[in-house]
Structures are given as C-alpha cells and as structure tokens.
Amino acid sequence: MVGFIPEAELDRVLARLAGPYRLYVPVSCAGRVELGEWSPGIRPVLEGRAYGTAKQLFLPRSEELFAFGTHPDGTPRVVQPERDRRPLALFGLRPCDARAIGMLDQVFLGQDPPDDPYRERRQGALLMGLVCSRPGRACFCAQVGGSPAGTAGLDLLFTRIGGGFCVEAVSTAGEAHAAQEDWPAATAAQVAGAREIQQAAAPAAMATPGLAQELEARFEDEVWARLHEKCLGCAACTFFCPTCHCFDVMDAGSYDHGTRLRCWDSCMFPKFTLHASGHNPRLSGKERMRQRVMHKFCYYPLRFGPEACVGCGRCIEVCPVNLDIRAVLAELGGSE
Amino acid sequence: MNPLVPQVATIKNIVVETPDVRTFVVEPDHGQTFAYRPGQCAMVSVFGVGEAMLSISSTARRGGPLEFSVKRVGRVTGALHEAEPGHRIGVRGPYGNHFPVEDWAGSNLLFIGGGIGLAPLRALINHCLDERRRYGKFDIIYGARSPQDLCFQGELMENWPRAEDVGVHLTVDAADGDWKGAVALVPHFLEKLGPSPEGTTAITCGPPIMIKYTLASLKKLGFSDHQIVTTLELKMQCGIGKCGRCNIGSKYVCVDGPVFTYAQLKELPQEY
Numbered sequence: 007m008v009g010f011i012p013e014a015e016l017d018r019v020l021a022r023l024a025g026p027y028r029l030y031v032p033v034s035c036a037g038r039v040e041l042g043e044w045s046p047g048i049r050p051v052l053e054g055r056a057y058g059t060a061k062q063l064f065l066p067r068s069e070e071l072f073a074f075g076t077h078p079d080g081t082p083r084v085v086q087p088e089r090d091r092r093p094l095a096l097f098g099l100r101p102c103d104a105r106a107i108g109m110l111d112q113v114f115l116g117q118d119p120p121d122d123p124y125r126e127r128r129q130g131a132l133l134m135g136l137v138c139s140r141p142g143r144a145c146f147c148a149q150v151g152g153s154p155a156g157t158a159g160l161d162l163l164f165t166r167i168g169g170g171f172c173v174e175a176v177s178t179a180g181e182a183h184a185a186q187e188d189w190p191a192a193t194a195a196q197v198a199g200a201r202e203i204q205q206a207a208a209p210a211a212m213a214t215p216g217l218a219q220e221l222e223a224r225f226e227d228e229v230w231a232r233l234h235e236k237c238l239g240c241a242a243c244t245f246f247c248p249t250c251h252c253f254d255v256m257d258a259g260s261y262d263h264g265t266r267l268r269c270w271d272s273c274m275f276p277k278f279t280l281h282a283s284g285h286n287p288r289l290s291g292k293e294r295m296r297q298r299v300m301h302k303f304c305y306y307p308l309r310f311g312p313e314a315c316v317g318c319g320r321c322i323e324v325c326p327v328n329l330d331i332r333a334v335l336a337e338l339g340g341s342e
Numbered sequence: 343m344n345p346l347v348p349q350v351a352t353i354k355n356i357v358v359e360t361p362d363v364r365t366f367v368v369e370p371d372h373g374q375t376f377a378y379r380p381g382q383c384a385m386v387s388v389f390g391v392g393e394a395m396l397s398i399s400s401t402a403r404r405g406g407p408l409e410f411s412v413k414r415v416g417r418v419t420g421a422l423h424e425a426e427p428g429h430r431i432g433v434r435g436p437y438g439n440h441f442p443v444e445d446w447a448g449s450n451l452l453f454i455g456g457g458i459g460l461a462p463l464r465a466l467i468n469h470c471l472d473e474r475r476r477y478g479k480f481d482i483i484y485g486a487r488s489p490q491d492l493c494f495q496g497e498l499m500e501n502w503p504r505a506e507d508v509g510v511h512l513t514v515d516a517a518d519g520d521w522k523g524a525v526a527l528v529p530h531f532l533e534k535l536g537p538s539p540e541g542t543t544a545i546t547c548g549p550p551i552m553i554k555y556t557l558a559s560l561k562k563l564g565f566s567d568h569q570i571v572t573t574l575e576l577k578m579q580c581g582i583g584k585c586g587r588c589n590i591g592s593k594y595v596c597v598d599g600p601v602f603t604y605a606q607l608k609e610l611p612q613e614y
Contacts, residue, residue, distance in 0.1 A: 121346075254579055
C-alpha cells in the first residue's frame with residue numbers, strides 16, 4: 007500500500023519520530039545541506055543531497071572505544087563508553103547514500119566478528135529515503151548499478167509529488183513502521199504521479215559487469231602511473247565517500263589516564279601502510295591511487311559482490327584538482 | 343562485546359633473547375588465555391602508546407602462558423621493551439589463519455627463518471616436535487645478522503638439535519671472533535645445503551627481502567609453489583578485516599593470512 011503525507015503534516019510525522027529515535031534530516035547549514043539532528047521548528051531541505059555523508063552517524067569521524075586508567079591499587083581498568091541507546095532515524099536520505107550504508111553493513115556486520123559500536127548504531131535504525139527528481143552535476147548512480155529512486159538499504163521510500171509525499175514501505179522494518187503510523191492511502195492519481203517521478207528519475211542502468219575481473223588483470227597497467235599524476239593526496243575523496251570506511255586506532259593520554267580512539271583514516275596518506283621498520287608497500291601516489299580505485303571497483307566486488315561506489319559524486323565535487331572518478335573509469339575501460 | 347577492546351594482562355616474565363629482541367610472557371588478569379594455533383597473531387596494547395600486531399611465539403598445546411618475542415622497532419615495541427615484569431598490557435586475539443599442519447602428515451619439514459622471523463616458526467617447530475611421529479625429517483635453517491642476534495639460543499643450540507632426527511643449521515651475515523659456523527645470507531646458505539624437495543614442505547619466515555630471495559632459492563632447488571609456505575606482515579589496526587589497511591588485492595592479511603602458500607601468493611598483486 008502507498009500512503010500519502012500532506013506536506014503540512016511532515017512536521018508532525020517527524021515530531022513523532024523524534025521521541026523514540028535520534029532523528030537526522032537534511033538541514034541548511036552555512037549555505038550547504040548537511041545532515042543535522044531534528045528538533046521542533048527545523049524544516050528539512052528537500053532539494054539536493056547532503057554535502058557530508060550519512061556514514062558519520064554509524065562510523066563517527068572519531069569515537070572513543072574505551073577509556074583506560076588505574077584503580078587506586080594501581081591495577082588498570084578499561085571502561086567502555088555509554089552511548090545514546092535510542093535508535094537512529096534518517097529522513098530525506100538519498101537512495102545512493104542508503105545503498106552505501108548497505109555496503110558498510112557488509113564490512114562491519116557481514117563478516118565475523120561484527121563491529122560492536124557500528125552494530126549498536128545500526129541496529130533498529132529507520133532509513134527513510136527521498137526519491138531524487140533532479141540529479142546533481144556530479145551524480146552518476148545509474149552507472150554503478152543504482153537509481154535515483156532505488157530502495158536498496160531503505161525502510162521507507164518517500165516520493166515528493168504536488169502537495170505532499172507518497173510513502174512506500176520497502177523493508178520489513180518499514181512495513182512495521184507504516185502499519186504503526188497508519189498513513190491514509192494515496193489516491194490512484196497520487197500513486198501515478200509518484201510512479202512518473204520515479205521513472206523519469208531513473209535512467210537505464212549502465213552497470214559494468216565483469217569490471218572487477220578486468221581490473222584485476224590490470225594491476226600492473228601503465229595507466230596508473232598517469233592517473234595519479236595530478237592527485238595531491240589530500241584524501242578529501244575518501245573522507246567524503248559514503249563507502250570508504252578505513253580507520254586508525256590510537257591512544258590519547260597516558261597509561262594512568264587516557265582513551266583509545268578510532269578515527270577515520272585514508273589509503274591516500276603515505277603513512278597509512280608504513281611499517282615500523284620503514285618498509286612501505288604503497289610508496290608513491292601511484293600505488294595509493296590504484297588502491298583507492300581498485301578497492302572500490304575490484305577488491306570489494308571480489309569480496310562482497312557489488313562495486314563499492316554508489317555514484318553520489320562527492321569525490322568529484324570536493325576534489326581540489328578536478329580528478330573525476332568517471333573519467334578514471336572511462337580510462338580504465340569501464341563505464342563512461 | 344566490542345572486539346577492539348583488549349583483555350588486561352600482566353607481563354609475568356621477560357627473557358632477553360638478543361640485544362633488540364625480548365620475549366614477553368603474558369597472562370590475562372581475569373579469565374583464560376584464548377585458544378590459538380601456530381602462526382596466529384594477537385594485538386598487544388601498551389596503554390597510552392598504542393597497539394601492534396605481534397605473532398605468538400608460544401605453543402598453545404604446551405599449556406603455558408602466551409609468549410610474544412618482540413624486536414624493538416617502532417613506538418609500541420619500543421614501549422614494550424621499556425616495560426618490566428608486572429606491567430599491565432592489553433591483549434586481544436587470536437587473529438588470522440594458521441600453519442596448515444594437518445596437510446603435512448608424512449612430509450619432511452624444512453623450516454627457514456631469518457632474524458625475528460623465527461618467532462612464529464618457534465611456535466610451529468615446538469608444535470610439530472610434540473607430534474614428531476606424524477612427520478618425516480626436520481631441518482631448521484636459521485640466520486641472523488650476527489651471532490649475538492640469534493634468537494631462542496637455548497632451543498637452537500640445545501633442545502632442537504637433541505630432538506629425534508632434527509638438523510639445525512645456523513648462519514650469520516657477519517661473524518665475530520668466536521663464531522665457528524657458517525657466514526652467509528640465508529638464501530645462499532640454503533642453496534649450499536641443497537635440501538631435496540622430495541616429500542618436503544618448506545616453511546619460511548623472515549624480513550621481506552629475505553623471503554623474496556629465499557623463495558627464488560627454493561624454486562631453484564626444485565620446490566613447487568604448493569610445497570612452499572610463508573607468512574606476510576603488513577601494518578594493521580583492527581585485526582578483524584575492517585580497518586582496511588592490510589589488504590593485498592582482495593585479501594586481508596589479518597583474516598586471510600598471515601600464512602600463505604607460494605601458490606596463493608602468486609595469485610595476489612605484488613604489493614607487500
């Protein structure tokens with residue numbers, strides 16, 4: 007069943023979620039769209055997509071894994087932090103970003119042992135997507151197997167039509183939530199309007215089957231020496247990527263009083279793979295660029311299936327030297 | 343339970359092996375030491391300094407405490423070398439696969455170690471010695487920079503040579519006055535000894551440059567890719583296939599390794 011929420015009702019729908027959930031919506035922040043915690047009076051931005059990714063809600067830029075210190079008798083103690091146990095709810099999530107969360111799930115939950123802090127945040131999270139009616143200049147989700155109206159990773163799909171939103175449950179959790187909310191059914195005309203928007207938004211998918219195998223054979227290709235040349239190694243592409251998930255683990259403080267932190271890290275940094283001995287298997291920008299591209303389009307697919315790129319285009323938008331992953335793929339003989 | 347949170351453990355004893363290698367004997371403060379197999383690793387924490395992935399040099403079936411034989415190289419290993427018995431550290435693991443000893447029944451075993459690479463081999467050699475009858479002849483080839491850099495001298499000079507049908511062959515890169523043994527790099531020494539590949543499995547651990555040339559020497563001696571087993575080490579932060587830094591192609595050394603046959607290694611990109 008397709009429900010209908012009039013635009014004027016949205017505020018009340020969000021308010022009901024905000025109690026049991028930690029609710030995040032796209033908000034306007036210093037001229038940009040960012041995901042922010044909803045509170046009464048906040049109007050979600052329904053155009054464009056957030057500048058930052060939703061991954062930081064599940065894998066924060068920096069988080070405390072535990073605190074350490076000593077008991078009065080000198081023996082050490084390790085204390086794990088208390089977290090807000092309310093599940094997350096995300097409204098206005100773009101289908102590409104929802105799909106990326108599914109890819110992170112493979113890494114953090116799909117292989118043993120699961121990552122506990124990630125699982126705590128992910129468990130019970132309600133992901134409410136919003137169909138994209140207008141692609142951005144760097145969007146290319148359809149070229150990597152996604153769609154502006156895709157439902158992968160989502161619980162509820164919202165399609166904005168004149169006067170409100172058509173809402174469809176696209177997961178078991180979404181169905182349970184829809185049943186509880188009991189939204190009035192959309193009229194046939196409203197459903198038809200939503201379908202039209204969804205279809206117009208979704209161009210023919212142009213995923214590139216066999217790219218992973220093809221790339222695997224091109225590890226030593228001379229193209230890598232050329233591709234990385236203008237890259238500065240700033241790692242903005244990886245920090246803004248919704249599927250990049252590399253992290254560092256480090257201690258702050260001292261033996262008597264400190265914390266162990268997990269922070270985002272990037273394969274684009276020279277120290278990422280530096281051994282204590284001084285040996286570094288990825289010595290230059292060439293190896294690091296190859297690692298980033300190969301991880302997304304070869305290594306991750308060989309391990310988990312889909313390509314670890316959802317075509318959100320953030321890496322293209324934030325790159326200070328206009329390195330365009332679409333052009334890189336074209337050069338490698340993948341999708342254009 | 344967060345898999346990145348270590349067990350608190352106490353350093354019970356420290357054995358000075360060489361000027362820059364010490365063996366740390368470690369027992370958890372609460373509960374049991376985890377079960378492990380030869381070749382597996384563990385993350386060792388020095389609180390306030392950080393964590394490092396270390397291979398376990400003790401043998402689980404001997405029932406004793408965990409042992410880590412550690413060369414002083416970086417920040418964490420440097421801090422460990424400063425520690426004294428009684429110091430509390432963190433331990434989590436075990437991580438990675440293990441040496442496929444179950445495939446080696448009836449086979450001669452040729453162990454080739456260099457420097458601190460003898461640490462994981464020691465766990466393996468002692469494991470195999472305890473089921474000596476399952477295998478054929480043992481040969482242990484071990485080299486270090488100088489005589490004083492030979493690790494586990496008690497085992498090298500006493501225990502292992504005395505065991506049934508075990509040959510121990512030592513070499514150093516540079517001798518001092520008292521050294522009567524061979525002076526050669528491990529790959530050259532190996533070629534000179536010329537062990538037959540017939541019915542033999544070769545297991546080699548050591549610094550990357552030694553492994554590279556040892557693999558070539560083994561090929562020269564006629565060993566097939568499946569008869570050669572080695573271990574890889576890469577920078578690691580999590581040990582559970584998530585932090586994303588120890589991959590070689592689509593394999594993660596922390597979960598798919600550290601033990602690989604040469605045949606498996608050849609399938610991977612040359613980036614380690």
